[in-house]
Amino acid sequence: MANNAFGIDIGTSNIRIYNQSDNSIFMEKNMIAIENKNTLLAYGDSAYDMYEKAPANIVASFPVVNGVIADINNMETLIKYFIGDLSKGGIKPADYIIAVPTDVTEVEKRAFYDLIQDAGIKAHKIHVVEKAVADGLGLGIDVKNSQGVMVVNVGYSTTEVSILSLGGIVLSRLIKVGGKAFDEDIRNAVRKEFNLFIGEKSAERIKNNLRKLVEGGQNAVCYGRDIVTGLPIEKQIPTPILDMSMRDSFASIIDCIKLILERTPPELGADIYRHGIYLTGGASQVYNLAELIEKGTGLKVNQGEDPIDSVVLGLAKVINEDKYRKLAYVIEGMSPR
């Protein structure tokens, strides 16, 4: 075992790294900005600052798409820089535990392992943990001894619905709906109803503030371009329009939850009924989603205090607590190094 260990949750929008040496969690945007096709200009939050604002010769992109690694070279670069920043005095050999989605192909899963092995970060042992298992641990559930736990993680571009029992995954389904789809819903509604074209970041800001606006009885103030005149303008949008715009996306999530519940063995179903659904992931905080899941399924919805960090908090437990160590495994066909 190396002296230090890192736990990494490589999300489509955010990357989170637990660093055992100082017991800290690091989070940045999982984005890279490349200038003139080959020069690294910025990474993480500073690359995101350029997103939607940069000239044509600067391309800011997310190397992970729909929960899987789409651009391995740029993802390796990001890992190397992030780990470098966290390793005071240079990168030293360390063990790595990576959270991986369940409902993806073996090749896609293995890419997470290859990424760490090839990133030039002196990886000693590399293990993976199913994301939903880490999520459950991070939410404070004793996943090893629970029989029947439903975890729903609503992230940036995916929602993963999983049933856990005795530390393993019984069922899991990944659908391509998350915060990004909600932002798109808001953009489409504002364009259709108000002839206003707004950027992704503006839509995201409005979505994340919706609850506060509704509770304060305020309209959303949207800045964008008037489609008719072509000029920049500010408009006041009533919140019910924004809330309703996301309902189809919410319905896809609720349908997925119901489908998984229908397929869950009845003995586990009883436990899920007793404890309710555990809802997590950054976008699970969106206004009305938890309420509509409760209405749609008839089950209680539990929300953690730190939904954006629950997976990485779970990885920290796997690293630090002996009784959870076995939840991490080596990908088949790969010998432990």
Ligand SMILES: Nc1ncnc2c1ncn2[C@@H]1O[C@H](COP(=O)(O)OP(=O)(O)OP(=O)(O)O)[C@@H](O)[C@H]1O
């Ligand atoms: N208060 C909030 N209300 C609604 N949505 C929020 C809030 N805070 C963050 N989000 C959304 O959460 C999403 C990011 O969540 P998260 O970090 O869990 O995703 P990810 O892990 O990067 O993506 P994925 O799991 O799909 O790979 C973004 O769409 C962001 O807008």
Ligand SMILES: [Mg+2]
């Ligand atoms: Mg995620």
